[in-house]
Amino acid sequence: MSIWRYANPAEFMRLSGAALPWLAWSSAITLTVGLVWGLGFTPADYQQGETVRIIYVHVPSAMMAINIYFIMAVASAIGLVRRHHVSFLVAKAAAPIGAGLTLLALITGAIWGQPTWGTWWAWDPKLTSVLIMLFFYLGYIGLWEAIEDPDKAADLTSVLCLTGVVFAFMSRYAVLVFGNQTLHQPASLTVGRGVNMDVAFWWPLVVMMAGFYLFFFTLVLVRARAEIRQRRARAIRLATAAAEPGDAAPEGAV
Amino acid sequence: MGYLEPGAHWEYVLAAYAAAAVIMTALVVFTLAASRRARRDLEALEARADARRRRGST
Numbered sequence: 001m002s003i004w005r006y007a008n009p010a011e012f013m014r015l016s017g018a019a020l021p022w023l024a025w026s027s028a029i030t031l032t033v034g035l036v037w038g039l040g041f042t043p044a045d046y047q048q049g050e051t052v053r054i055i056y057v058h059v060p061s062a063m064m065a066i067n068i069y070f071i072m073a074v075a076s077a078i079g080l081v082r083r084h085h086v087s088f089l090v091a092k093a094a095a096p097i098g099a100g101l102t103l104l105a106l107i108t109g110a111i112w113g114q115p116t117w118g119t120w121w122a123w124d125p126k127l128t129s130v131l132i133m134l135f136f137y138l139g140y141i142g143l144w145e146a147i148e149d150p151d152k153a154a155d156l157t158s159v160l161c162l163t164g165v166v167f168a169f170m171s172r173y174a175v176l177v178f179g180n181q182t183l184h185q186p187a188s189l190t191v192g193r194g195v196n197m198d199v200a201f202w203w204p205l206v207v208m209m210a211g212f213y214l215f216f217f218t219l220v221l222v223r224a225r226a227e228i229r230q231r232r233a234r235a236i237r238l239a240t241a242a243a244e245p246g247d248a249a250p251e252g253a254v
Numbered sequence: 255m256g257y258l259e260p261g262a263h264w265e266y267v268l269a270a271y272a273a274a275a276v277i278m279t280a281l282v283v284f285t286l287a288a289s290r291r292a293r294r295d296l297e298a299l300e301a302r303a304d305a306r307r308r309r310g311s312t
Binding site for chain 2: 051054058108111115219232239
């Protein structure tokens, strides 16, 4: 059976409703375990001291900031090509979560930068790319709010999202592209290139990254379900307004 | 390096975790609020539409 059947709102609501309690509990448990492990049962770093523990919130939030943008871009591209409303709504649902986690990555990065680099902020290619990516997130959310026609908003926000993908790539690969011109160190872990850290830091970090993924999937499903309900409510309002033209147009109806 | 002064520097760790707690809690609260609002709106509209349909069919 085709995977596109999951793009049907009724099917999406059924499946997401069944998955949500599992995701929410897994997320809560994983984040709690990662937090207690990282804060209480890992050693201090020989150079950074206790500040190394910031890694357990900074790396997962930065990873999610970039990956959520990629997820939004893929969902937007699918929406534009196949005209599945659920794809647009998933991208829309993901944006506030991505913006929040990008902000968290920037704040925790600044807090970590002060004791290790000696500065809260530098106009470094990686840091600047992440900041621009945050502006794309905010622009995307603002554009959805600014356009009343949801179909037009879906198309225009998707184009905006795809335009910003270059900054998501830059956020991920700036250290490789700009080499020693960046203050930010290379990735601590890269698929296919192994791990550049001690196993004592690595495992709690993996748990926290899993927790952040579960946290994101939980929230994005709740938000996407809310978006689908809002869309259905809008359709009912429009149908009511068309059936009873004498009545005042309800709020939100175009 | 050279920027770290001696000491545990827990204040930076606590500040980072406090920021995470605030932002992640805000995301959860706003998400649940949006979900509840959408569900309530839809239920009210569906109930009104049902009532209208029943009125129309009698």
